[in-house]
Amino acid sequence: MILRDARLFDGREEVATDGAIRFDPESGRIEAVGDADPQGDEPVISLSDHTILPGLVDAHVHFSLSGQATVEDVVGQSDAELTLTEVKNARTTLESGVTSVRAMGARDLDVVLKGAIDRGEIPGPRTLANCRSITITGGHGHHLGREVDGPTECRKAVREQVKRGAGFIKFMATGGVTTPGTDPETLAFTHEELEALIDEAHRRGVHVATHAHGAEGIKAAAAAGVDTVEHGTFMDEEAIDLLVTNDVTLVPTLSAPYRIARNTEQATEESSRKTGGVYERHIDSFKRAYEAGVTIAGGTDVGTPFNYHGTNSTEISFMVEHGMAPEEAITAMTASAADVVGLDVGVLEPGKFADLLVVEGNPLEDVSLLREPTAVLKGGEGVSGRLPNDPNGH
Ligand SMILES: [Zn+2]
Known part of the structure; x- marks a missing residue:
C-alpha cells in the first residue's frame, strides 16, 4: 500500500513536501519513506494537500x-x-x-x-x-x-x-x-x-x-x-x-x-x-x-x-x-x-510500525490541525476517520 503526494514529517523533520510512504498491510510495518513506485497492482492513494506524520x-x-x-x-x-x-x-x-x-x-x-x-x-x-x-x-x-x-x-x-x-x-x-x-x-x-x-x-x-x-x-x-x-x-x-x-x-x-x-x-x-x-x-x-x-x-x-x-x-x-x-x-x-x-513507533522509517496520522493542511504551520486528523492508522489499518480518495475504505 502506498500513500503519496503528501507532505511527510518523519517524527524529527520534514522529509518531503510531495512524497510517498509504503507499508505492508500484512506486517503493519513501514517499507519505504520518501519515494515509492507501485509494484504490480499495489493500491495507491493520493493525499495531496495532506500531511502524513507518525501517530x-x-x-x-x-x-x-x-x-x-x-x-x-x-x-x-x-x-x-x-x-x-x-x-x-x-x-x-x-x-x-x-x-x-x-x-x-x-x-x-x-x-x-x-x-x-x-x-x-x-x-x-x-x-x-x-x-x-x-x-x-x-x-x-x-x-x-x-x-x-x-x-x-x-x-x-x-x-x-x-x-x-x-x-x-x-x-x-x-x-x-x-x-x-x-x-x-x-x-x-x-x-x-x-x-x-x-x-x-x-x-x-x-x-x-x-x-x-x-x-x-x-x-x-x-x-x-x-x-x-x-x-x-x-x-x-x-x-x-x-x-x-x-x-x-x-x-x-x-x-x-x-x-x-x-x-x-x-x-x-x-x-x-x-x-x-x-x-x-x-x-x-x-x-x-x-x-x-x-x-x-x-x-x-x-x-x-x-x-x-x-x-x-x-x-x-x-x-x-x-x-x-x-x-x-x-x-x-x-x-x-x-x-x-521504547516501542517501534514515533518515526517514519522502514521497519517501524505504520502508525500514521493524516492531517489536512500543514501542521508545521498550525499545530492545532492535529486535533482533527483526517485519518488515523495503527499498523497500517484505519482506526478512525477515512483516507480521502480511498476506493477500499481504509
Ligand atoms: Zn500523572
Missing part, C-alpha cells in the same frame, strides 16, 4: 481517571468498573490520533488492558504500562498505588510490579496536587529508598519514571539515576543542569495545571490552592529546561481534573505557546516520546 505518542496518561474534579470518585470503584472506564478511555485515545502511550497504572488494570490491546481484542493505543505507582505511606497517589517504607520494601515493591507485568516503574518523589495532605515541594523518600527503587528497577531491566514537582525531589531522583521526570514543576538551575548531565528526559505535562487553573470554580479548594501561582512557575521551569537543552517528551497527564481523553494533542499547542518550534513540539510527542516508551 502521536503520549508518555503520560491515566486511563483509570476521566477528568473528575477529585480522585475520590475513582478510588471507591471496583476493578470491574475501573476496567470498563479504562477500555473506553483507551479507545477514545486511539481514535484521537494517539497510537502509543505510556500508561500510569491503577492497581494492576493497565497491564491487563495492554494484553487485551496487544491481542487485538479491544481497540487502543500500543501501551507500555506499570501496575501500581510506588509511594511512601500516605504519599501522593496512595489510593491506587503501592505504599512502601524503607529500602528493603522499595526493592520488594519493584520486584512485585515486574512480576505482575509492569513494563516500567513509577514512583512519587514528592507530594502531589490531587492527593490531600501531601506537599508537592518536599522530597518524600529518603535517599536510600530512592537508590533502592531505581537500582532494583534497572536490575530488572525496566526504566524508571518519577512524579516530581519540587526541586529537591527532582535532584535526588536525577542523581540516583531516574530515567524520566514527570511534571518538573519547580526546577532550579541545579535541577536543570542535572537533567542535562545525567540525560534525564522531562515529561512536562503542561496540560495538567492548565486545566485546573482554567477550572478553579469546580476544582477542589486544595487542588486550586496548590495550583494557584504554580502554573506560572511550571511554565517558567519548562522554558528554562527547554532553553538549557533538556530532552523533552510529550505527555499530558490526561485523566487528571478537567484533562479529558482525546484532547491529548493540545499538549503540542501548549509546548509551542511556551517557546518550542512546531517541529520540536511534534518531535517531543512522536520521536522523543517513542524513545521513552
